[in-house]
Amino acid sequence: MNPKTLLRLALLLPAIAQAASAAPKKDYIVTGSKPDRLFLIDAAARRVVGDFKIPGAHDWVGTIVPSPDGRIAYVLVNRMESIAGIDLGTGKEVFRADLSSPGERVKCLFAFDVTPDGKQMLVYEVPVKLGLSEYQVEPTRFAVFDTNAGLHAKPVREFPAPRRVHTLLTDKNDRTFFALGFDLYEYDIATGKRLETRGIRHWDHPGHSRPDLLAFWPVSEPTGIFAAPIYSTRTPAAGHGAPVPVTSLMTLNLRTGALAYHDVEKTSALIFSTVLSPTEPAAFGAYTQLTKIGLDPYRVEKRVDLPHTYYAVLVSTDGKEVYTAGAMCDVTVFDADTLAEKANIRLPGCGDQSVTSPRLVRR
Secondary structure, three states: OHHHHHHHHHHHHHHHHHHHHHOOOOOEEEEEEHHHHEEEEEEEOEEEEEEEEEOOOOOOOEEEEOOOOOOEEEEEEOOOOEEEEEEEOOOOOOEEEEEEOOOOOOOOOOOEEOEEEEEOEEEEEEEEEOOOOOOEEOOEEEEEEOOOOOOHHOOOOOEEEEOOEEEEEOOOOEEEEEEOEEEEEEEEOOOOOOEEEEOOOOOOHHHEEEEEEOOOOOOOOOOEEEEEEEEEEEEEOOOOOOOOOEEEEEEEEEOOOOEEEEEEEEOOOEEEEEEOOOOEEEEEEEEEEEEEEEEEEEEEEEEEEEOOOOOOEEEEEOEEEEEEEEEEEEEEEEEEEOEEEEEEEOOHOOOEEEEEEOOOOOO
């Protein structure tokens, strides 16, 4: 290569780098499957662009929490006893928190999250002391880790937690977080002080029984609002007769803390998880059917049968597509308006997604 060509390349490289950095971000789906796989899917291209092996997964891939910049996926592995941080560009493990230690077995029952600044991780821990002839149940706790702690991360602080927590959601103001269980608890991240307790099982929803909630999928993207179906029975309008099973939608705004419940329908189909549209007053729910729920008023707008059970549902940033995932080894794409199937993406190796929680990231 002659000197003039080298000079031209040298002058062009900064411009090329700047153009690449300014390239518009795209939607990617992050999901995992047994025994030890993490996948990155280009949603628009309908293809898997990253297939990574998670070290020390031990045939268990659970909750996925992406970093705020979409660069790292933190994954609950090792039968709920470890959290691995995987770089979504290289597949390299860049973070590892092994929760158990000699003499103490610690499980994280699905519930952990990363703060909006990406600097800290909050983990709900259920510890048991291992004696020679007995196990001693210890108090549940929250543990805080620095995400830059590398492959041998240890808690920088711990504080008491209630039992029966299954989801953690950080407030977008970086000061508090929500713990979801029998009730909704809000805590100060820095001090560990419980700030507020609001009802879930002890909700204020007149005419309804104590509800049931299965909210293991901590999805709030792209709206910043967490949504989950919640089930109860309602007193008939006549005031007498058999109670009516009813499906309601619970929403928690992670910016304002606003918590709301709205009845959707007399329960006719089970919904495991829901997500809110960023562009219209609608929610989408999945299990054996894909359901579109209108929010003004609250009602079922459309419902279609799915080819098999899907535990999780996501929606694109532009609100035009819905993705069902979880359970088996594929991700299916639907039109958000008509619920017509547009594409099906099969995961390499066809491993079971099972208890993982697929997430949407922008990169």
